[in-house]
Amino acid sequence: MKHSSNGKSGGRHYAVEEQSAQSKTPAYLPAFLFVGFIFVMAVWFIFNPKLDYSSSEKRYLQKFPDASFGHIADGTFGKEFETFFADHFPGRNMWVGVNAYAALAEGNNGAGGVYNCKNDYLINKPVSKDNGIIKNLGAVEDFHAIDSVKNIPMTVMLAPSTGYVCEDVLPMIHDKYNDDEYFDSVSQSLKQSGINFVDLRSTFKNAYAGGTQLYYKTDHHWNTRGAYTAYQQYCQALGLNATPESAFTKEVTSGFYGTTYSSSGFWGTPPDDVEVWDNKQNTGNIHVKITEANETIESDSMFFPKHLQEDDKYPVFIDGNHAYTEITNSKAEKGTLLVIKDSFSHCMAPFLAENYKKVIMVDMRYYKMENVSAVVQREKPEQLLVLYGIDNLATDTDLVWLQ
Amino acid sequence: MVFSSLVFLFAYLPITLLIYYIVPRKGRNLFLFFINLVFYGWGEPMLVFLMLFNVLFNYIGGWLVDKYRQDAKKKKLFLVLTCILDIGILAVFKYTGMITETLNMLPFLNIPELQISLPIGISFYTFQTMSYVIDVYRDDAPVSKSFINFGTYLALFPQLIAGPIVRYRDVADQMIHRRETLAQFTKGVKIFCIGLGKKVLIANQMGLITKALFETTHTDPHGILGTWFGIAAYTFQIYFDFSGYSDMACGLGNMLGFEFLKNFNYPYISKSITEFWRRWHISLSTWFKEYVYIPLGGNRKGVKRQIINLLIVWGLTGLWHGAAYNFIFWGLFYGLLLILEKFVLKKFLDRLPSVLQHVYTMFIVLIGWTLFYFTDVNQLFSALGDMFNFGNGLISDTTLNLFLSNLPVLIAAGIACTPLAAKLYERFKHVRFMWVAETLFVAVVLFLSTASLVDQSYNPFLYFRF
Numbered sequence: 001m002k003h004s005s006n007g008k009s010g011g012r013h014y015a016v017e018e019q020s021a022q023s024k025t026p027a028y029l030p031a032f033l034f035v036g037f038i039f040v041m042a043v044w045f046i047f048n049p050k051l052d053y054s055s056s057e058k059r060y061l062q063k064f065p066d067a068s069f070g071h072i073a074d075g076t077f078g079k080e081f082e083t084f085f086a087d088h089f090p091g092r093n094m095w096v097g098v099n100a101y102a103a104l105a106e107g108n109n110g111a112g113g114v115y116n117c118k119n120d121y122l123i124n125k126p127v128s129k130d131n132g133i134i135k136n137l138g139a140v141e142d143f144h145a146i147d148s149v150k151n152i153p154m155t156v157m158l159a160p161s162t163g164y165v166c167e168d169v170l171p172m173i174h175d176k177y178n179d180d181e182y183f184d185s186v187s188q189s190l191k192q193s194g195i196n197f198v199d200l201r202s203t204f205k206n207a208y209a210g211g212t213q214l215y216y217k218t219d220h221h222w223n224t225r226g227a228y229t230a231y232q233q234y235c236q237a238l239g240l241n242a243t244p245e246s247a248f249t250k251e252v253t254s255g256f257y258g259t260t261y262s263s264s265g266f267w268g269t270p271p272d273d274v275e276v277w278d279n280k281q282n283t284g285n286i287h288v289k290i291t292e293a294n295e296t297i298e299s300d301s302m303f304f305p306k307h308l309q310e311d312d313k314y315p316v317f318i319d320g321n322h323a324y325t326e327i328t329n330s331k332a333e334k335g336t337l338l339v340i341k342d343s344f345s346h347c348m349a350p351f352l353a354e355n356y357k358k359v360i361m362v363d364m365r366y367y368k369m370e371n372v373s374a375v376v377q378r379e380k381p382e383q384l385l386v387l388y389g390i391d392n393l394a395t396d397t398d399l400v401w402l403q
Numbered sequence: 404m405v406f407s408s409l410v411f412l413f414a415y416l417p418i419t420l421l422i423y424y425i426v427p428r429k430g431r432n433l434f435l436f437f438i439n440l441v442f443y444g445w446g447e448p449m450l451v452f453l454m455l456f457n458v459l460f461n462y463i464g465g466w467l468v469d470k471y472r473q474d475a476k477k478k479k480l481f482l483v484l485t486c487i488l489d490i491g492i493l494a495v496f497k498y499t500g501m502i503t504e505t506l507n508m509l510p511f512l513n514i515p516e517l518q519i520s521l522p523i524g525i526s527f528y529t530f531q532t533m534s535y536v537i538d539v540y541r542d543d544a545p546v547s548k549s550f551i552n553f554g555t556y557l558a559l560f561p562q563l564i565a566g567p568i569v570r571y572r573d574v575a576d577q578m579i580h581r582r583e584t585l586a587q588f589t590k591g592v593k594i595f596c597i598g599l600g601k602k603v604l605i606a607n608q609m610g611l612i613t614k615a616l617f618e619t620t621h622t623d624p625h626g627i628l629g630t631w632f633g634i635a636a637y638t639f640q641i642y643f644d645f646s647g648y649s650d651m652a653c654g655l656g657n658m659l660g661f662e663f664l665k666n667f668n669y670p671y672i673s674k675s676i677t678e679f680w681r682r683w684h685i686s687l688s689t690w691f692k693e694y695v696y697i698p699l700g701g702n703r704k705g706v707k708r709q710i711i712n713l714l715i716v717w718g719l720t721g722l723w724h725g726a727a728y729n730f731i732f733w734g735l736f737y738g739l740l741l742i743l744e745k746f747v748l749k750k751f752l753d754r755l756p757s758v759l760q761h762v763y764t765m766f767i768v769l770i771g772w773t774l775f776y777f778t779d780v781n782q783l784f785s786a787l788g789d790m791f792n793f794g795n796g797l798i799s800d801t802t803l804n805l806f807l808s809n810l811p812v813l814i815a816a817g818i819a820c821t822p823l824a825a826k827l828y829e830r831f832k833h834v835r836f837m838w839v840a841e842t843l844f845v846a847v848v849l850f851l852s853t854a855s856l857v858d859q860s861y862n863p864f865l866y867f868r869f
Contacts, residue, residue, distance in 0.1 A: 026838040030845040031589040034596070035420065037849055042417040057862060078404075078445045085410045086860035095857035102851055108808045112858075129622045173807045176800060265858070 044090040051088070055311055056262045061087040093267070100265030109171040114264035118169040121217045122260040122269055123162045124391065126177045131394035133182050134189075140340075140386050141193040143402045146373050154384040156190055157198040157234060158183070159222055159344045161391050162215040165204045182390055198237045200230055216272045219258020220391070221314060224275040224347050231351035238383070240334070243354040248277035256313040274313045276303050279354065285331045286353065291324040292366070302327060302350045317346040323366035325349075327359040338381040340364065340372065340402065344389045352385075364398040371403045404445040405564070406651045407602045409856050415442065416655075419560075423659060424583075432555045432578065435659070439558035443524070450522050453492075458554040460488055461532040462547065465539045469546035482540045486533055493529045496522055501726040524564035526723055530690050532557055535571040537694055544572035552578045561655035565648040567666035567686035570693075574661065583660035591657025593841060596848045598650025601643040603852040605819065608812050609640035612805060617776070617786070624795035629802035631769070631790060636809075638772050639816045642671065645684070671820040674760035675752055676740045676767055687723070691716050706746075714738050724775070729783065733774040740767060 053060055065071065065080035072078075089095070103111035110116075115123045137156075144154050163170060164179035183201055190197040207229055208214055214226035222230070228245065235242035256272040290297040297319065307315040318325055321343060337356040339345055341363060352359050360379060362372055376384075388396070404411050419438050426434050444451035464485030471477040494502075496519055503514045535553070538544035547553035556578055562569055616625055616633035625633060649666035656663045670683035680688055696716045702709045714735065721734015744752065752760060773790070777783035789795065798806070806813075818824070831837060 028585055028589045029838050029842045030596075031585065031592045033842055033845055034592040034849065035417075038413055038417045039421075041413045041853075045413060059862070073448050075445075075447045078448070082408065082410045083860070085414060086857065089409055089413075089857055089860075092857055092861070095854045096861045098850070099854035099858035102854060107811045110808065128619070130620045173804050175804055265861070 041090060045085070045088065048088055048090045054087075056093060058262070058312070096265040097267040101268075104266075107173075110174065112264055114260045114266070115163070115171050115174055116264070116266050116269075117166070117171060119217070120269055121162070121166060121169045121215075122264050122266060123166065123170065124220055124260055126161065126163060126175050127391050127394040129178060132396060133186065133390070133394045136393050136396055136399040137186055137189055139400045139402045141189070141195065143372065144193065144195055144384070146403070148373050148377050149384070152376065152381060152384055153196065154386065155196040155198060155234070155238065156186070156386045157200065157230060158186065158387075158393060159226070159230065159389040160201055160204055161389070162220065164201075165208050165214060179390060182394070196237065198230075198233050200233055203229060203233055216256070216258050216274075218256065218261035218269055218272050219312075219314060220260055220389070221258070221344055221347070222389075223272070224277050227344075227348035228277065228351060231348055234352075234385075235355070240355050243279060243351070245277075247279050247281065249280055251276045251278065253308045253313060253316075255311075257311040258314060259312070262312070274308070274316060276305075276316060277350065278303065279350075282329060282331065282354075285329050287328045287330075288318065289326045289328075290319060290322045291326075292322050297322075302353065314343070314346065318349050318361075320346065321363060321366065323363055323369070325361040325363075327353045327361075329353045329357060329359075332357045334382065336360065336379050336381040337383050337385060338362065338372075338376065338379065339385045339387055340399075341385075341387045342389060342392045342396070344392070345387045348387070356383075364402055365396070368401075373403060404442050406648065406655070407599065407607075407852070407856065409853075409860070412853070412856075420658065432549075433551050435559065436551050436555045439555065439560045439563065442560040443558055443563060447520075447522070453522055454528075454558055455554075457489075457492070457528070457532060458550070458557050461485060461536060461557070462550050462553045464488075464536050465546050465553070468536060468540050472542075478540065482536055485536045489529050489533050489536075493525055495519070496525055498722075498726045501728075527566050527568055528557055528563060530568045530687075531571070534568070534690065534694065538570065538572045544570075544575050547571075547575070547578070559656075559661075561652040561659070561661070562663065565645070565652070566684070567649050567652060567663055568690050569663055569686070570690070573664060577661055581660040587657050587660065587662075591654040591659075592845060593654070594657060595651050595654025596845045598647040598652075598654060599852050600848040601647030601650060601819070603647075603855050604848070605812065605816050606640050606642075606644035606647055607855065608809065609636045609643065609816065612636035612809060613640055613776075615805060616802065617782075621801075623799045623801070624789065625802045626796040626798040627790065627793055629798040629806075630786065632798070632802065632806055634769050634773050634776075634786075634790070636813075637776050638671075638769055639813070639820075641772060641775075642667075642820065643816065669820065669822050671765065671768070672761070672822070673764050674757060675744055675749075675764055676737065677744050677749075679764055679768060680737070680741065687720070691720055695719065710742055713742055717741070725778070727778050729774055729778050729780070733771060736771060736774060 050064070051061060052063075062080060062083040064084055065077050067077055071080075086092075100112055103109075104116055110125050113125050115121075115125060117123050140154075140156065144150055160179050160183070161177050163174070164177035167177070179201065183199060187197050187199060204214055204226070212225060212229075214222055214229060216223050232242045234240075252273050252275050254271060254273045256274040258272065261269055261271075284300070286300060286302060288297075288299045288302055290299075299319075302318055303316055304319045305316060307313055307320070314320065318327070327349060332353065332355055334356045336358040337352060337360070339349075339352070339359060339361045341361050342365070343363075345361060349359060349361060358379070360375065360381065362375065364372075393399070404415060406412070422434060422438075423431060440451050440454065443454055464481055467481040468478055468485070471481065499517055499519050503516055506512050507514055507516075535544070535547070535556075539546050547556070556569075556571060556574060559569075613633060613636050616629070616636070646667035653663045653665070664686065666684060666686050668682040668685065670679050673679040673682055696712055699712045699715065700708055701712060717734045717738025718731055719734070720737075721731040724730045724733070752763070755763070770787075773786055774783065777786055
């Protein structure tokens with residue numbers, strides 16, 4: 001340092017001496033802390049085991065990038081290395097949690113897209129008002145207007161968003177859930193196209209007000225009770241006999257950490273229970289066939305208990321997301337039901353299989369093999385069901401390919 | 404590479420500091436020269452060659468100017484040639500798109516558009532290197548005898564990509580005789596953490612607000628207050644982002660034994676636009692004053708010429724900020740206001756109560772940032788319209804929610820724009836246990852910033868294949 005600057009003012013000089021009279025070390029503590037922290041993290045990073053897969057993010061992590069000359073020269077190495085570094089950063093999940101709770105402490109509940117609500121609910125923020133509901137519904141209506149499809153009765157059923165039904169648990173500052181507006185316009189439009197609409201709003205609101213839990217607290221799906229309630233409404237609307245609750249054997253597994261948990265970073269939230277309702281009278285009658293690209297999985301049960309070992313237990317129902325799933329129940333009364341669906345249908349499928357000999361589920365996000373109208377011609381279903389969560393319908397970009 | 408990234412904080416920085424302090428003093432500039440290139444070329448390694456070319460021809464340019472210091476003609480020739488090359492490179496990389504677009508407006512022209520990506524930091528280091536040759540020409544700084552020292556100066560990673568624009572004369576001596584001390588290092592750590600906090604904990608938050616309001620489609624208008632809130636958030640964002648970056652640069656400089664000049668001095672407490680520009684991005688205003696305004700004649704050639712000079716300087720200042728017309732308008736907007744203040748408004752403004760002086764200044768500044776933010780003319784006019792249209796209501800529900808949930812950060816940002824904290828610190832810094840507060844501050848900023856940076860990379864892949 002320049003000596004002249006110290007000599008200029010007597011006071012400053014004095015201050016320097018005064019400081020040196022004490023032990024100087026504490027004054028340097030910020031520097032020791034800083035250097036210590038960045039070095040410890042750097043060394044820890046080197047020795048931190050590099051996992052291939054992140055179970056909380058459900059994705060493969062970046063591998064150490066290819067350090068060939070070409071990769072370095074075009075900058076790919078630099079970019080991939082940054083991803084690699086962040087993906088394997090020591091205490092990664094802990095940091096995500098710190099960030100989530102820090103935002104909460106700053107009064108910014110929902111900063112990460114999920115509200116931390118009363119009664120341990122983690123609820124997705126409402127979807128943007130500028131969304132695809134009308135467009136996607138139009139695709140459904142156009143599909144039903146196809147010659148080979150229009151004579152088969154179609155029903156649309158949408159799961160209201162968790163935040164709409166469980167409004168009382170939301171934080172004080174929260175964006176509005178516009179389900180009423182969406183459901184009204186859907187209902188109106190379907191009436192004009194002659195499609196049956198099962199409006200779950202009031203049933204769900206009433207059941208929830210009566211103390212029934214219809215949605216998972218740490219996941220965006222409805223729970224088995226919610227799906228069963230929807231199933232009862234469906235049966236009522238179509239004049240079917242809903243299998244009574246008493247017919248099912250319930251198996252409860254605790255420790256379910258769902259999607260809103262994983263994406264929120266609120267690691268202190270207690271897990272959900274997941275209930276599997278199994279009608280033992282159907283044992284032996286059920287056959288499940290799942291087709292995914294060139295692969296086929298077959299099973300005699302609609303439940304896949306291996307997924308109960310994972311954090312996210314929702315895929316216990318019909319093995320989670322697949323392009324094309326066929327459930328047959330030899331003892332059922334009705335014929336074939338074709339469901340165009342998202343993942344909300346997974347825990348409802350076992351109930352639908354109570355009534356239909358064959359339940360075919362097509363997931364437009366993955367199903368790219370042939371037109372669904374071709375499936376209709378081949379399978380000749382007696383009923384079509386479009387089953388989505390309203391939030392998914394709003395953000396889905398694949399339903400427009402429905403033909 | 405940017406400072407506010409995990410790979411910089413926990414890989415590049417520890418390695419750099421470790422080797423820098425192991426290497427004997429003589430070799431430190433050579434090491435910095437090398438590690439600067441790693442920093443610069445990290446995202447686009449080919450840029451290293453551009454940098455090396457820049458260093459080389461400016462080094463030679465300076466050397467020639469110095470060699471012919473007795474021969475006024477040749478001296479000037481080499482200065483002009485070097486500057487033309489400097490500006491030429493900047494023009495090719497930064498303004499080609501804008502120039503072709505403008506020319507293509509002529510009906511008979513159809514020049515194919517070249518996609519040239521802007522090399523990071525080029526606007527900053529071009530000005531730095533020009534300050535070197537001009538200073539040597541004017542005898543304001545000694546010529547750099549060492550290629551390595553000159554290269555180290557030009558590409559010094561702390562100020563390479565976002566300033567401050569360090570004039571060669573201010574660091575010429577430090578390039579050769581600097582003595583790193585623990586006291587200076589500690590000061591650097593504190594300043595760096597202030598900058599890191601400004602960038603990661605405030606600017607990034609404000610950026611999310613701006614993005615939510617102006618970059619996502621929305622069906623309901625934000626309302627008049629909602630629009631002003633968005634502009635205010637951007638006003639915070641740009642200050643905390645830029646000044647945070649400058650603080651980090653100064654702090655890193657200190658850690659390596661350098662001392663850079665202050666780049667921001669609480670611009671938002673200004674009472675006039677003239678004052679604002681004395682406090683905002685000081686190194687850039689200084690540069691334009693030193694190397695453009697004064698050589699043009701400044702205020703020594705009569706009022707008319709002074710006004711023209713000011714307009715030239717401010718048009719160029721605007722253009723420096725970006726290759727689009729809105730930046731030129733933004734620059735001229737300020738140029739005109741400065742001229743107005745200088746010749747007309749000053750006497751009037753001085754008589755106003757100071758609250759009104761602040762209100763006047765911030766009003767202009769907010770309008771200024773509106774011009775700056777919207778590069779698209781249609782969007783700009785629609786935003787300006789929304790700022791003065793009561794027909795859309797005061798504030799929409801979602802915007803109000805956004806405001807309320809960010810209120811604590813907004814208040815913190817507002818306070819951090821004033822010298823309050825610095826004044827308190829000045830007052831109490833000799834208190835015996837001040838180091839406890841300082842250490843705590845560093846710890847909290849580091850901890851929260853790391854959490855925020857890790858969170859940015861956390862991308863749950865939830866709606867597929869689970």
